Amino acid sequence: MIELQNGHTRALDILIDRWEMRIRSFVYRYTQDVSWTDELVQETFVKIYQNASKFDTSRKFSPWIFTIATNICRNLHRWKKRRVGLDQSIDDSDLPLNIEDTSAATPFVDAQKAEQEQQVRKAIMSLSEHYQTAVILHYYQGMSYEDIAEVLKCSVRGVETRLYRARKTLKQKLSAIPV
Amino acid sequence: MNDKELKNILSTWEVDLKKDPMLHEKVKSRIHEQEVASFENQLDNPLSFGLAIRRFLPYLSGITALGAIIFLFTVKFPGKMLDNSSMPEVYRQIVDPANSIKQNLASTEGFADIKRPIGLSRTRFGEAVSWLEDRVRLTPQQSMQFEKIHNEYYDRFVGLSSQLILLENQYREFERLRISDREVNLLSVYDNLQAQKDIYQQALQVQQLFLNQIFQVLDAEQEGLYGEILSTPKLLNPPSARNEAGIKREWQI
Structure with a gap:
């Protein structure tokens, strides 16, 4: 990051190599929209480049990069809501199926897995934006409460509360899935 | 269900995303586009123009300053207020890959590489589509369908443009090698030209499918407006691929 602040564009290449997949999976899980993922991943790295000088190098990098990605995803979410009334238009058919089939057991197991995955996605999508972000950052990006607090601009206690409530809702919604 | 069980269930949502091998290029190209756009915006912004004039005012003679002010109020400001002409251009860059690349070729000097058009960014395209919806006076219902069709075709159009740019470059x-008297694999040149021809053809087909769908959404009056704004007949007459006879003569194939 210091290299990037000093104007070495090679540093941007290194940054992209290191962070692309984490950002890509975060953006995809947040938007659940493959067609927008590429666009938002690119925009995240553009913003990183443009705001490199604002990054405090004494702080951790991951909360900063995820703050940028979160803001970009949030803007899209709000824009979509304004444009097409997203809340009304999302139904099962809008949620993409597996991007690529990774399992191979049997058709029955595949179908069961796909069904379960669909339920998980729908449950996460149904959470309000703040809960959804906290869940994705914690469960899928493995971030600590402190780092999530920095991304969400709230206290650690606030993150705990959000995750507690999100868990409660998710448990209710996913109770039909056999453990 | 306890927390551990919830965690296990959540972990069943796996995503198998692929790295984008062109991401570095795309990001750099967008950075460049935004820098250019921001520079152009500064030049186009009447306020910043005003600020610039004010900053330089002490150094200008009275007559020059007066001339500049007259220019701003007679040419620049009304032009800015009335002119939104870049929007159709941005829109055309997407939905008309063949002509857009052709224009790009014409504006690039010599055999320098051609650049990805600015309008290819989804954000700018979204702005152009919204602008068009207003101009064509679509109902909310029509707007939804209009946007849906554009979203469905966006990736295909951008894909075609990218392939054309890649092949053209x-x-x-090859041209640079030929000019510098270095060895060129003529079979590769032939393959390249053939691929370009195929993609131009493909672009035309995709464009026709796209326009058919768009026209199904619009009523007769809106269709007229759409055609008028975008010179639609031009869209239906793509540029011919390279003049093959000329190419063969030049390359002695």
């Missing part, structure tokens, strides 16, 4: 590399 490959071709230009």
Whole structure:
């Protein structure tokens, strides 16, 4: 990051190599929209480049990069809501199926897995934006409460509360899935 | 269900995303586009123009300053207020890959590589589509369908443009080698030209499918407006691929 602040564009290449997949999976899980993922991943790295000088190098990098990605995803979410009334238009058919089939057991197991995955996605999508972000950052990006607090601009206690409530809702919604 | 069980269930949502091998290029190209756009915006912004004039005012003679002010109020400001002409251009760059690349070729000097058009960014395209919806006076219902069709075709159009740019730049590399008397694999040149021809053809087909769908959404009056704004007949007459006879003569194929 210091290299990037000093104007070495090679540093941007290194940054992209290191962070692309984490950002890509975060953006995809947040938007659940493959067609927008590429666009938002690119925009995240553009913003990183443009705001490199604002990054405090004494702080951790991951909360900063995820703050940028979160803001970009949030803007899209709000824009979509304004444009097409997203809340009304999302139904099962809008949620993409597996991007690529990774399992191979049997058709029955595949179908069961796909069904379960669909339920998980729908449950996460149904959470309000703040809960959804906290869940994705914690469960899928493995971030600590402190780092999530920095991304969400709230206290650690606030993150705990959000995750507690999100868990409660998710448990209710996913109770039909056999453990 | 306890927390551990919830965690296990959540972990069943796996995503198998692929790295984008062109991401570095795309990001750099967008950075460049935004820098250019921001520079152009500063030049186009009447306020910043005003600020610039005010900053330089002490150094200008009275007459020059007066001339500049007259220019701003007679040409620049009304032009800014009335003119939104870049929007159709941005829109055309997407939905008309063949003509857009052709224009790009015309504006690039010599055999330098051609650049990805600015309008290819989804954000700018979204702005152009919204602008068009207003101009064509679509109902909310029509707007939804209009946007849906554009979203469905966006990736295909951008894909075609990118392929055309890639092939054109490959071709230009051949030209540079030829001019510098270095060895060129003529079979590769032939393959390149053939691929370009196929993609131009493909672009035309995709464009026709796209326009058919768009026209199904619009009523007769809106169709007229759409055609008027975008010179639609031009869209239906793509540029011919390279003049093959000329190419063969030039390359002695």
